[in-house]
Every structure is written in structure tokens, then in C-alpha cells.
Amino acid sequence: MSAENAEAAAASEDEPGPIRRWLGRWRHVLTGLGVAAILGLVWLALSHFAAEITYADVLRELSATSWAEIGLAVLWTFASFVALSFYDVSALWFIGRPLPYTQVGLTSFFAYAVGNVAGFGPLTGGAVRYHFYAPLGLDAEDIGKIVAFVTATFTIGIATITALGLLFVADAVAAPLNIPSSLLQMAGAAVCVVVIGLIVISARGGEARFFGRTLRLPRPHILVLQILVAALDMFCSGAALWVLLPDSGLSLPAFIAVYVVAVGLGVLSHVPGGIGVFDAVIIAVVGRTASVDQVLGALILYRAIYYLLPLAVAALAASAVTAHRMARAPSGDALRVAARAAPAVLSALTFCLGTILILSSVTPASGEVLSLLSRYVPLPVLEASHFLASVLGLCMLVVARGLAFRLSGAWWAALFAIGAAIVLSLLKAVAYVEGGLLVLVGAALIFTRAQFNRPSLLTHQVLSPAWVIGIGSVLAAALAVLFFAYSEVDYTHQLWWQFEFTGEAPRSLRALLGITLAALVFGGWTLLRHARYLATLPSAEDMARAPAIIEMQGRADANLARTGDKSLMFSEDGRAFIMYGVRARTWVALFDPIGPEDAWPALIWRFVEAAREAGARPVFYQVAPENLALYADVGLHAFKIGEEARLDLTGFDLTGSRRATLRQTYARGQRDGLFFEVVPRDAVPAILADLRAVSDSWLDHHKAREKRFSLGAFTPDYLLAQPVAVLRHEGRIVAFANLLTTETREEASIDLMRFHKDAPKVAMEFLFTSLCLHFKAQDYHWFVLGMAPLSGLSTSPAAPLWHRVGRTLFERGERFYNFRGLRAFKAKFSPHWQPRYFAVPGGLEPAIALADVAALISGGIKGVIAK
Structure with a gap:
């Protein structure tokens, strides 16, 4: 089983069942139908409430609102946004990465100014958070934890406050809806019991299971703090509406209880901003003792103040900052x-x-x-x-x-x-x-x-x-x-x-x-x-264009484009390309784009839109952490899939105690008669038959077959494209590796590395050591030893499910693949470990997409379960 197949096995623990797959496939249709049904019910309700008022009445009430009331609503709105910022503050405390409040407050403001318009909930501001937090030193995992923490605790907080509201104002909410108030009180009590249970579980260890999934909870004091933050936010935002409403006989605390119920039902409706659902509840309750036209006018003004005003301020702030930077002023x-x-x-x-x-x-x-x-x-x-x-x-x-x-x-x-x-x-x-x-x-x-x-x-x-x-x-x-x-x-x-x-x-x-x-x-x-771009295998012209781009950039693995088994999508100006494969409804791009970085954003966007236009999910496999913002911009989520071992050749040698084992193995290989040689590209045809014999022996000994996509296969055109390193024993070639290099000499790597079954046991370590010494002598900066799948996944209690499943497989998955052994072998060279990510749409997509990646690499489902 290949390393890439092993990565896919990490998803098998979380493979969705048929019902979840069906829901995932039709979720957009079901969501649309649900929203349409909710809007229909809201329309009927609002039509009933507004039957006796006119548009002119609403305009008259709007114009009658005093500037003092508008000013108070703006102040309460400001206080609400301050309260919202503490979701991020507590999330940063939770992951152990606190930041100055000015930076957190600004990030939170931008995120919620955008998110409130798209719908209640912090998730809609995830991309905004990435743009703010990434330059401040937080990596993709940290930002993912922040978004997950804010989303979970926001949900718990809003559910708790809504449940408490139902307990206190069930009669007022149930009457216009013609449902028993006891039913709403029971629902509120049930939610309160669940929240209390979560707090108790949090105090005892912080882990709970729901529908077969494990939920890691923060400590009780953080959980309670989030509930208090939700209460403060609801109080301030509710007060912003209360000061605009006519006198209805409801005190501010009583109205806040109604308000949180309306917000909770608006969130559950999935309608952006709760439009209609939220308004119907407020009119139904407040309109019983106040003029409906006045209530409707206040709601319109509230929407403008709480939603449109912060968005306009955010736009002004972003424009001012950009103008500041254009003037080269410090910031x-x-x-x-x-x-x-x-x-x-x-x-x-x-x-x-x-x-x-x-x-x-x-x-x-x-x-x-x-x-x-x-x-x-x-x-x-x-x-x-x-x-x-x-x-x-x-x-x-x-x-x-x-x-x-x-x-x-x-x-x-x-x-x-x-x-x-x-x-x-x-x-x-x-x-x-x-x-x-x-x-x-x-x-x-x-x-x-x-x-x-x-x-x-x-x-x-x-x-x-x-x-x-x-x-x-x-x-x-x-x-x-x-x-x-x-x-x-x-x-x-x-x-x-x-x-x-x-x-x-x-x-x-x-x-x-x-x-x-x-x-x-x-x-x-x-x-x-018609689709603008159809996935096809590269033409002869494409295969001629790609090597010129490969040679002028630093990534050695870009040479995998020479295999010819991947489609190539070039940028509009032809300076960069993406290599990708298609499996079922998944388009998988291998690595970041190849070519100048200024051409990447447009090319990534083009690839994502082409995939979506073809009805497929866009995926980027093995991308570097410094480029994750580009994928966040196009709506993709990052999942860590392992670490790449990179050896800095400028300081590499075999002296000292740190590499004593390598030194001893290298000396033993020389005593055993192993001879290392790099065969230039023009001399490879003469030894191609010998390389074929070694390759066939390796495949037969390991009961394996050729892979593809992220690994090369033994094909003459591919082997003849680059130099080949060989090991000779008694004059006979017993091992080889094709070399991946570019003219920049920034890094070097290998792809196929195969040994004859009769090769000495130290041959692999001897070959790697010889390659390191060879490339150091050729003034290369880095030697890439390849991926360690599922390595470096977080062990924190706050780690997402993806990390916990992958970590478990890494530690206990020897029957699938020797994950620990692979990392331990590469660790002998004391490399730098750089994380690699999988950028993919959210929901159920990661598990499905990773299964498609495994099938791409193995040549089909049969290859996934076999070697």
C-alpha cells in the first residue's frame, strides 16, 4: 500500500454512510426547498399581521423616529460588536495563542460585519479571519480551531439563551403561532438540560460522543464565559431594537427574552440574516400591544443600523487603509x-x-x-x-x-x-x-x-x-x-x-x-x-510547453508533469500551469500551481470555476501552508495530511554524533561493494533494460503494481526525461532512483526508487546518503525526502476530528502502512518538517475527495484495497 493510499485510509474511519452520502449529495436542494417552505410560511404570517396597515403608514412611522433613538440604537450596536469580539478573544485563549485586543477586535468587526449580512453565525467570516490572523503568525490549524471554537460555542451560547427565553416567554410566543406554550417550555427545558450536561461533561474530562462522533469541549469556565458573551451580545443587540420600537408594555428584560427566541428561530431557518422569520416573531409578540406599522418601521430601521451601517463602516475602513498603504504611510x-x-x-x-x-x-x-x-x-x-x-x-x-x-x-x-x-x-x-x-x-x-x-x-x-x-x-x-x-x-x-x-x-x-x-x-x-474547459490528457504541444516552465521554477516535484497521465491547465499568459487528475466528480490538482507566483491566484480561480462548471468538486492535494490564503479565497478548506521532509544541504555532512548512524551505514555500504553513480540523461537509454529488470524484480517482490498521479510509473519516456542515480554491486545495477531537478538548483528530489531483491540490506539508506552528498556537491539548497503521511497531526484536545482520526491511524495503523517507520527513516537525516495540506470544499467533501485521490493514485478502487 502506497503512502498516498495510507493517507486515504485515514478518511475510512470517518467514511459517511449511505444516508449521509445521500444527504450530502442533495443537501443544496433540500436546503433550498426548506428555505422556500419557511419563506412561504413567513409570507403567510406577515401577510396576516400586515393586513390592516399600509405602506404609507410604515413610511410615516419611519420618519417619526427621533435622532436620539437612532443614536441610542447605534451605541447599542457598537456594544454588541464589542461583545462579539470576545468570541475570538476566548478562542485565542483556548488554543493558547492570545493576541492584542486591538488586532482581535478589528478582525472580529470585519468578520461579523460580513457574516451578519450573509446569515447569523461566525462561520461566514472564516475567510476574513484567515486574512487577518495568518500574517499575525497563526497557521491554518490555529485559524481552523478558532473558527470551529467560535462556531461551536456560538451555537451553544445562542441555544442556551434561546432556551431560557422559551422558558420565560413561552406564552407570548406560542399564542400567535397557535401552539401549546407547554411544548415550547419543554423544548427550552430540554436544551437547558443538554447544556448543563455539556458543562458537567466538560468538568469531568471534556469529551462527549454524539451520533458516533467525539466532541471535545473546552473547560467549564470557558464554556460558561461563552454563554455569558452570548447573553451580553443578545442584550446589546436586542436593546438596539428595543429603543426603536413603540411602547408595547414590555420591559427591556422581557423584550430581550422575546428577542433571543426570534434570533434563535431565525438561525434555525438558515435564511440569511433570519429575514422574515425573525421579523414575524417580533411582530407577532410586540404587535399584540403596539401598532404593527410602528413595529414594522422599527424593524426596517434596525436592519439598516445593525446590518448595513457596520458594513458601510467596514467598507470605509478598508478603503482608508488601502489609501493609507498607497500613500506609503506606516500602519x-x-x-x-x-x-x-x-x-x-x-x-x-x-x-x-x-x-x-x-x-x-x-x-x-x-x-x-x-x-x-x-x-x-x-x-x-x-x-x-x-x-x-x-x-x-x-x-x-x-x-x-x-x-x-x-x-x-x-x-x-x-x-x-x-x-x-x-x-x-x-x-x-x-x-x-x-x-x-x-x-x-x-x-x-x-x-x-x-x-x-x-x-x-x-x-x-x-x-x-x-x-x-x-x-x-x-x-x-x-x-x-x-x-x-x-x-x-x-x-x-x-x-x-x-x-x-x-x-x-x-x-x-x-x-x-x-x-x-x-x-x-x-x-x-x-x-x-457549454463548459469552458474540459479535462483531457495533455497534447504533444502541452508536453512541450510544460518542461520549459518546470525548469525555471524551484519545485523539483513539478517534474511529475512529465508522466503524461495528468491534465494540464495553463494560465492565460502561459507562464504557469496546474497538473490535475479527474476521478468521478473530483478534480484533483497536484501541488500548488507551477510557475511564477503572481500567476497563481487567477489560475487557481480558473481551475476551481472550471471544475464547478463541469459539476465536479475542486481539490488541491499536497499544498504548502504559506499558500493557504489563496485557497481560502476561493472557498476551500484546508486539512493537514502530513509533513514533507526537507533536508538543508548547505549544512549537511556525516560528521558528529547526530549522524553517526548514517556515517556507519554509508561506510558499511562501501565495504559491501556498493558503488553510487549518477547517469546523465543522454546515457540512460543504454541502461534502460537493466533498470527494467530491477523494477520488475521490485514489483514482483512487493506484490505491487504501478501507481500514478502523485507517483511516477516505469515508462521509457518518463525515465528518459531526467538523470538516473544507480547503485552497482559487483558491476551489476541493483537499485536506481530517477532524479527530479530544475535549472534553479533550489531543490532536488527523487520519484521512483526501486531495488533488486538481491540488493544488500543497507542499499536504501546508502542510496539516500549518497544522493545527499551528490546534490550538496552540486550546490543544491534542499533535498526533498518526500512525505510522511499523517505525521505531525495535533494531539490537542481541541484538535478537529480529522486530526484525531489521522493520529489514531498513524499510531495504530501498521496493518495498513508503516507510517511510523517511514517517518523514523527520514528523521535519521535530521530534516526540516513542513506541513502539507489538502484544500477541499467543506461538509462531507473531504472524505469523499480523499477516497477519489486514493483511487487516482492506485488506478481505481481495486488498487486502493490492494498493493
Whole structure:
């Protein structure tokens, strides 16, 4: 069994069953159906609550809100974001890597400003955290632990506070929902019992099992601290809404209990931001003793203050930091990477502005505004502006995803759409607030231009199911708002053909139709277009281009592209390439891209989008830790799969006690008559038959067959491409290794290393030692001894399941592969150990993808279970 197969065996302990595989395959469809059902129920509930109020009533209540109340809401919002920062603070304490609060607070603010818009929960800010924490010295494992810790403790905290809320306000919540209050109290009590049980388990050892999985818990004081942080966050964010609401007879503590229940149900709904679900609960409870139109107006204002305002501040901050850096002004560690959060922030803000454009297109303008426009703007211009602004809103929803991935095409499209929308928003309704927000985002885009450096066309992107659900939710909300805004207008077919300044309902109908048609056209084009890039084996031209790139870069393993069994995807400018294999629905890229690093981001994006467009999962196998931010940017998660042994040849010799064993073995090999020789590439054909005999003997002795993908096979074209090191015994070749080098002499490595069954026992160690001495003499910097699979996985109680399964296999998996023996052999040379990662989509994807990698290496499923 090969080392790569052994890595795949680590996933076998966690291989999902048929039900989990089915759920994983259809989870996007099931999630979409669930969200649609929830939105339908919410629509019915809100329609019932709003049956006796009008759009004008809501506008009147909004304008009646005092600036003092708005100021208090902003202060409570600020306090809530401060409370949220302590999730990260405690997570850093938990992993033993505390950082200054200014850096943690800034990171938390950016992460939650983006995450709150995409949906409650810290996971949505994971990529933002990576960009902030990685330059501060935290590696991928540390950041993964932070995200996992924050997610788990946030869930426990919100569940606890929601359960307590159900115990105290069950009657108020159950009455409008027509369900027994005792049922809600029982649910709340059950959750409280579970949380108390977790605290007890944490005190006794911190480990619990759920559905066959082991959950590592933090110590009780940290767990309780997280619950208190959740309580503080809920109190502050709830108070921000409470000061905006009309007097309903509910005290602040009583309202907070209702608020946490609404937040909890919003989180469970998986609707972004809990929109609709959260609002329905608040209206159902508070609206019983207060005016519903006042409650609805307060909710709209609360959304703007708690969601849109922090996002706008984050965009301003990112733009200011970028402008600061452009002026070469000094800045702190955290500020130097704040600019890298700009794409995520501007993506979320662009999505919000697109939503605002759409909603403003289906709502009426005031009579005074229409009277003003009738004097200066011709009716056809007004009608066209209203219609085009709505379509531009949809375009901004689509463009927002491209901004998140730093596409240059998305940047240009967003800038054009925003510029046009600024003009149209003034022409259609003199919407100066809307226009001001558009100017803000446009300016932020200009200041952060350098962050959108991926030369990919916007039309090349594929919308993810989550993004499609988000756009669908906006369109559903627009339809609901349209019905609400014009509830007093009787529908007739003639409305579609009415064109007049006061005809707001016909104008809104046409705008919604335009949005819907544009969405259908874009969706149909996305589904029907041909894949831009089909995976095929490299052509003769590709095989001629790749070696020139290989020789000009430092990674020796790049020579595996010479095997010809992997597809090659070149960058647009032809300076770099990715080698990859395809197995089932998995595209597996081997290593980081090959070529100049400035060409990598666009090439990685191109590979990921090509895989997704082909209906496959993109995977990067054996990537270096310093490049993980590139994969986080395209939505992939990193899993450690082992360590690569790298020997610094500049200080290598056989003197001293540290390498006494190597020195003795090397001397013994010489006494046994072993002779080391490097055969130049042009002389390899003369010994190819002898090498074949050694290879056949090795395969027969080990009952093995040729591997591929991440290992070379004995093929003449591959063996003749590089020099070969041989060991001779009594004049006969008894061992060989093909050498992997480049013209940079940065590093050297080997691939095939095979021994005749009659070779002396010390032959392998003698060959490695001889290679080290040879490459040192040739002025190479590094000699790469290869991977130690599953080595270096964390033993911490906070380690994720992936590490615990891999560690167990490393320590007890001798029947599969000699993991410990392989690492111990390489450790004799005292190398540097550098982690290697597996970048893959989340969920159930890692186990499935790693099984596909094993099949790629072994030539099929049969090869995985056999040698």
C-alpha cells in the first residue's frame, strides 16, 4: 500500500454512510426547498399581521423616529460588536495563542460585519479571519480551531439563551403561532438540560460522543464565559431594537427574552440574516400591544443600523487603509492586512445595495418627488430609469459574488453598474440616500482596485447554490413588498400598459417583471452554456510547453508533469500551469500551481470555476501552508495530511554524533561493494533494460503494481526525461532512483526508487546518503525526502476530528502502512518538517475527495484495497 493510499485510509474511519452520502449529495436542494417552505410560511404570517396597515403608514412611522433613538440604537450596536469580539478573544485563549485586543477586535468587526449580512453565525467570516490572523503568525490549524471554537460555542451560547427565553416567554410566543406554550417550555427545558450536561461533561474530562462522533469541549469556565458573551451580545443587540420600537408594555428584560427566541428561530431557518422569520416573531409578540406599522418601521430601521451601517463602516475602513498603504504611510500589523478584507466587505455591501435597488423599484415614490420630476424629466426617461435601475439591482447581486473572489471583471462590472445606478436613482426618484450609498461603494471600489487582481471574466463564474438561494430570497422579498406597497390597488391587465407620472403601481409591476426575466435569462444561460474547459490528457504541444516552465521554477516535484497521465491547465499568459487528475466528480490538482507566483491566484480561480462548471468538486492535494490564503479565497478548506521532509544541504555532512548512524551505514555500504553513480540523461537509454529488470524484480517482490498521479510509473519516456542515480554491486545495477531537478538548483528530489531483491540490506539508506552528498556537491539548497503521511497531526484536545482520526491511524495503523517507520527513516537525516495540506470544499467533501485521490493514485478502487 502506497503512502498516498495510507493517507486515504485515514478518511475510512470517518467514511459517511449511505444516508449521509445521500444527504450530502442533495443537501443544496433540500436546503433550498426548506428555505422556500419557511419563506412561504413567513409570507403567510406577515401577510396576516400586515393586513390592516399600509405602506404609507410604515413610511410615516419611519420618519417619526427621533435622532436620539437612532443614536441610542447605534451605541447599542457598537456594544454588541464589542461583545462579539470576545468570541475570538476566548478562542485565542483556548488554543493558547492570545493576541492584542486591538488586532482581535478589528478582525472580529470585519468578520461579523460580513457574516451578519450573509446569515447569523461566525462561520461566514472564516475567510476574513484567515486574512487577518495568518500574517499575525497563526497557521491554518490555529485559524481552523478558532473558527470551529467560535462556531461551536456560538451555537451553544445562542441555544442556551434561546432556551431560557422559551422558558420565560413561552406564552407570548406560542399564542400567535397557535401552539401549546407547554411544548415550547419543554423544548427550552430540554436544551437547558443538554447544556448543563455539556458543562458537567466538560468538568469531568471534556469529551462527549454524539451520533458516533467525539466532541471535545473546552473547560467549564470557558464554556460558561461563552454563554455569558452570548447573553451580553443578545442584550446589546436586542436593546438596539428595543429603543426603536413603540411602547408595547414590555420591559427591556422581557423584550430581550422575546428577542433571543426570534434570533434563535431565525438561525434555525438558515435564511440569511433570519429575514422574515425573525421579523414575524417580533411582530407577532410586540404587535399584540403596539401598532404593527410602528413595529414594522422599527424593524426596517434596525436592519439598516445593525446590518448595513457596520458594513458601510467596514467598507470605509478598508478603503482608508488601502489609501493609507498607497500613500506609503506606516500602519500596524492588523491594519496592513485590513485592506485584504475589502473584497469580502464590498461584496456583501454590493449585494445589499443591489437588494435596495430592487426593493426601491417595487415601492412608490412620494408625490412631491414625482411632481418635481414631472417638471424636469420626460416621462420616457423616468420609465426607462425605473426599469433599468431594477435590472441593475439584479446585476449587482450577481456581480457581488465575483467581487468576493477578487475578479477584475467583477470590479469593472460593479463600477459600471454603480455609476449607472447613481444616475438612474436620481432620475427615477431623486433617491439621494440610495445614491449616497452607491457613491460610497463606488469610491471604495476605486480605492481598493489593487485587491481585485484576478484577470478572469465575470461571465466565467458559476453561481453556487447558496448564492442562488440568496438571490431567490431577494426576489421573493421584492414580490412580497410589491403586494404590500400596493395592497390598495386593484389588479387589472391594463396596469401593464399605463404610462403616467403618477402611475407608480404599473411602473413597479414592469420593474419586477424585468427583474424576473433577467434572472430567468441569466439562469438559463448559466445552465445551458457549454463548459469552458474540459479535462483531457495533455497534447504533444502541452508536453512541450510544460518542461520549459518546470525548469525555471524551484519545485523539483513539478517534474511529475512529465508522466503524461495528468491534465494540464495553463494560465492565460502561459507562464504557469496546474497538473490535475479527474476521478468521478473530483478534480484533483497536484501541488500548488507551477510557475511564477503572481500567476497563481487567477489560475487557481480558473481551475476551481472550471471544475464547478463541469459539476465536479475542486481539490488541491499536497499544498504548502504559506499558500493557504489563496485557497481560502476561493472557498476551500484546508486539512493537514502530513509533513514533507526537507533536508538543508548547505549544512549537511556525516560528521558528529547526530549522524553517526548514517556515517556507519554509508561506510558499511562501501565495504559491501556498493558503488553510487549518477547517469546523465543522454546515457540512460543504454541502461534502460537493466533498470527494467530491477523494477520488475521490485514489483514482483512487493506484490505491487504501478501507481500514478502523485507517483511516477516505469515508462521509457518518463525515465528518459531526467538523470538516473544507480547503485552497482559487483558491476551489476541493483537499485536506481530517477532524479527530479530544475535549472534553479533550489531543490532536488527523487520519484521512483526501486531495488533488486538481491540488493544488500543497507542499499536504501546508502542510496539516500549518497544522493545527499551528490546534490550538496552540486550546490543544491534542499533535498526533498518526500512525505510522511499523517505525521505531525495535533494531539490537542481541541484538535478537529480529522486530526484525531489521522493520529489514531498513524499510531495504530501498521496493518495498513508503516507510517511510523517511514517517518523514523527520514528523521535519521535530521530534516526540516513542513506541513502539507489538502484544500477541499467543506461538509462531507473531504472524505469523499480523499477516497477519489486514493483511487487516482492506485488506478481505481481495486488498487486502493490492494498493493
